[in-house]
Amino acid sequence: MHTGYAQAVAGMAYLWGWPIINMINRRAAVTQAPHPGLLNGVLPVAPRGRLGMLHDYIDPTETFVTCPNQDVVYGLGYFALDEEPVVVQVPDFDDRFWVYALYDARTDQIGDLGKPYATPPGFYLLAGPNWQGATPDGVQAVIRTTTSLAAIVPRVFMDDTPQDRTAIQPVINQICCYPLAEFDGTWKTTDWAASPTIPGPPADSEGETTWVVPDKFFDQFAQALDEVPPLPGEQALYDQFRLLLDAAGNNPDLAKALVETAEQAEQDVIKPFFCWNHNGLPAGNGWNRSTHNAQWGVDYFNRTGTAKSNMFDNRPTETQYFYTDHDGDGQQLVGAHRYEITFPAGQEPPVDGFWSLTLYNDQHLFHPNDLGRYSLGTKNTNLLRDPDGGLTLSAGGPQPKDDHASNWLPAPQGPVSLYIRAYWGQQAILDGTWQPPEVRRIT
Incomplete structure (x- = not known):
């Protein structure tokens, strides 16, 4: 196995195995708890x-x-x-x-x-x-x-x-x-x-805890192959992966090349999945929607993209996710600006469960705020309706001083994302005919 071919197989191995190594390492961390x-x-x-x-x-x-x-x-x-x-x-x-x-x-x-x-x-x-x-x-x-x-x-x-x-x-x-x-x-x-509180290592201040370490990936990859049996049609892929590990085990230069490939793939393949326009499919008005969530099969693209950007999706019949980094003009959402999202009367997400709009910082995490408010939707009983019966939610900028403060999501000053959850969606959610409203910048 020459180096160029090994690197090609290693790149596919990294894309394929990233969610599985992620799960293995999360399990190792969580189950250390004594109770x-x-x-x-x-x-x-x-x-x-x-x-x-x-x-x-x-x-x-x-x-x-x-x-x-x-x-x-x-x-x-x-x-x-x-x-x-x-x-x-x-x-x-x-x-x-x-x-x-x-x-x-x-x-x-x-x-x-x-x-x-x-x-x-x-x-x-x-x-x-x-x-x-x-x-x-x-x-x-x-x-x-x-x-x-x-x-x-x-x-x-x-x-x-x-x-x-x-x-x-x-x-x-x-x-x-x-x-x-x-x-x-x-x-x-x-x-x-x-x-009870169980002491642990401090949280990562730079974003989600790092669950996949590129230079250790191929040290763990055999465990992933052993623990996860191939799906129908994957046997040849498994054979290539095992051949790759065997070859690297007998060739230090090849083993070094695998580490370099993993590090490069983390930057060139995995990191871009964090952007919402690389996750799922367009849903209209500048939003994307999750695709095949939690029913990946051999859709390695969306399986790994979701593992990187928003792990642990529910099935589409349980939850449909809509997300965007941009306003209706295609500009990056920035918390220093004020945005409005208006659901016309009768056009909120059609669900049998519940729905919500959540704001995240540039790490897809919450930005702690004095109101302790991170999402708005079904759970909120004090939302103010528009005169025509619609619902306008706002995000970012200074807190409104009028009654609409109850409809506002605080935001950090930098880049942010918006995220709609539709739990137990009705047919218009499932078939994609319902579209999220445009995100309008107003300040």
Whole structure:
């Protein structure tokens, strides 16, 4: 294998394997927790086979994942399901929107647990593709994953009111995951508001935590190939990747070339995915929309693009995402300016769940502000309507001094992004006929 060919294969390996190495390294970090709790008081973490859960919106200082959501109460857990199946407890959420997003090592979503699926309360067993064991009585259903490595990210909608913060606590306290060996058929509860703080390394001040390190990528790549079986049609790709590792293992110069290729690919291939115009497909009025989210298959372009820009999407039928870095004139959004987004009467995102507009800084993270306000939408009960029944939201610039201050999102001075979530979208969301409104600069 000559160097030029090896570099070509290595470049494809880096694009293909980036989300998987990302997942492997997130699992390693999260499962170091000795017990469920909050890493540095912020991120829900737990040992392998268990779940950590918030009791409120995610703290705005969070850097574990880009594009966090302040419309739901989150949870997080990582599993090794061939070695240790887990029981997932689903309480009665009544009319509240909820979904348990289950991800395999490729970041594809698996299983159907949530309000869109009319999932009944009960106990559900998550098992790996190679696990062979008896299913105990009392388990509602068995969900087979496609890889042993799996993650769960529960999302439970919560209004931005003190009343709903109180009402949701008994429900989320019944969200629980634990190893099958501990299943006894009894309902378990945890007071997530009392989750202990687990000390950890300081958050990355420059953006999301770095989960893929180019010069270590090929040291970990064999683990990715071993943990993640090939999809139909991928066997030849796997054979090329293994041949590449074997060749580099016997040739120090070739091994050095792989590191150089990884470092170059990080800059030339991965980094540009952070720009929204390189993510998904155009959705109209300068926005893009997510494509194949959490159902990637062999769409390596969008799988890796999303892993870089906004990891842990829901399926399109659960959530459709719209995002932009630019105003309607194609100019970069800058927080020092004021922008307006007007939804005409009857033309807000058509959903059976909820929708929101979120503002992020140039790292796709929250910029802490005195109002503690990062998104607007269904959760807000005090939004002011336009005289014709429409809804105008604004972002950036100085805080408005009139009644429209309730419709305003604070922003840092520099570049920002806007992001619309449409949970459990209706047909116009799913087929793309609904388009986000133009972002208009007004100051």
